[in-house]
Amino acid sequence: PFEKSKGQHILRNPALVDSIVAKAGLKPTDTVLEIGPGTGNLTKRLLEAGVKAVVAVELDPRMVLELNRRFQGHPLSSRLKVIQGDVLKCDLPYFDICVANIPYQISSPLTFKLLSHRPIFRCAVIMFQREFAMRLVAQPGDSLYCRLSVNVQLLSRVSHLLKVGRNNFRPPPKVDSSVVRIEPRKPLPPVSFKEWDGLVRICFNRKNKTLGSIFKQKRVLELLEKNYKTMQSLQLTQDAEMGEEKMSADDVALLANMVEDLSMETGDEKEDDEMEMDDADMVGGGAASFKEKIMGILQQGDFAEKRGSKLSQVDFLYLLSLFNKAGIHFS
Numbered sequence: 001p002f003e004k005s006k007g008q009h010i011l012r013n014p015a016l017v018d019s020i021v022a023k024a025g026l027k028p029t030d031t032v033l034e035i036g037p038g039t040g041n042l043t044k045r046l047l048e049a050g051v052k053a054v055v056a057v058e059l060d061p062r063m064v065l066e067l068n069r070r071f072q073g074h075p076l077s078s079r080l081k082v083i084q085g086d087v088l089k090c091d092l093p094y095f096d097i098c099v100a101n102i103p104y105q106i107s108s109p110l111t112f113k114l115l116s117h118r119p120i121f122r123c124a125v126i127m128f129q130r131e132f133a134m135r136l137v138a139q140p141g142d143s144l145y146c147r148l149s150v151n152v153q154l155l156s157r158v159s160h161l162l163k164v165g166r167n168n169f170r171p172p173p174k175v176d177s178s179v180v181r182i183e184p185r186k187p188l189p190p191v192s193f194k195e196w197d198g199l200v201r202i203c204f205n206r207k208n209k210t211l212g213s214i215f216k217q218k219r220v221l222e223l224l225e226k227n228y229k230t231m232q233s234l235q236l237t238q239d240a241e242m243g244e245e246k247m248s249a250d251d252v253a254l255l256a257n258m259v260e261d262l263s264m265e266t267g268d269e270k271e272d273d274e275m276e277m278d279d280a281d282m283v284g285g286g287a288a289s290f291k292e293k294i295m296g297i298l299q300q301g302d303f304a305e306k307r308g309s310k311l312s313q314v315d316f317l318y319l320l321s322l323f324n325k326a327g328i329h330f331s
């Protein structure tokens, strides 16, 4: 009866369900968002924890029926609201805290959808596939440190809570799992997320190459020069640029639309013939001087010999500010 395509793996270890609920630090005033309640094992414990309300979003109509049957006439059922739908497509209700054992195929878009929801929630305690969880918490220099790590950690503090073996589920999935806590940063750092992600994407395209060699690529230089010229032709004043650097709710909402699965990025070194050729030098004086401008910025911050895989949040913020100050933009 369980559908693989919907990631239906039911938690069958009550002690594990209890420790997930305990780690959530629920308050009596909390409205809890649960995603993918399935047959309701976690839902039941959330209700019993004495919260104000549980709003559960479930895609599968059969599961919704089963849930309603299970909680019918239950003394706590007035605190439960089940919404049938795809959590990625529906408008999320207000919630203080999110607790969920999710279908793993929606991990990345769901994480960014939650982080772009307003008003911002207090905390999310979510079961992810182990590797995705390790990417979320990875630090500079760790082999799993990637664009996902950097982007999620810009917006939140992430911590690993529990390792969960596959046999805690029925049917058992092919991979192990981990429960992670995500606490949105308040306030959010004052950067444009589009700019931030544009820079991080470039730095992680070949995360083990030096920034000096990455920013020498023709493709990268052409993109940055195009942005540069667009900016200049718009005659943006210094003031307008400053205003743009704040992170607005709209800006973060873009995140929710990042459909590509960041978690699957391996940071593999794709071969690129253009790379070592320095073709920009040959195109003419304009291109060469733009390249010099970029190299100058990298050197100014001592970044030319550094690698994306080793850069911290502070390093990326500093690098972005150097570029922006020189009128170089990533979106």
Ligand code: SAM
Pocket: 006, 007, 008, 009, 010, 011, 012, 035, 036, 037, 038, 039, 040, 041, 042, 057, 058, 059, 060, 063, 085, 086, 087, 088, 100, 101, 102, 103, 104, 106
């Ligand atoms: N929470 C239950 C438990 O721990 O036993 C079930 C968890 S199961 C891993 C994931 C649940 O999410 C399934 O019930 C599945 O039908 C539901 N689901 C899958 N895709 C969904 C989506 N896009 N939106 C909402 N629910 C979804």
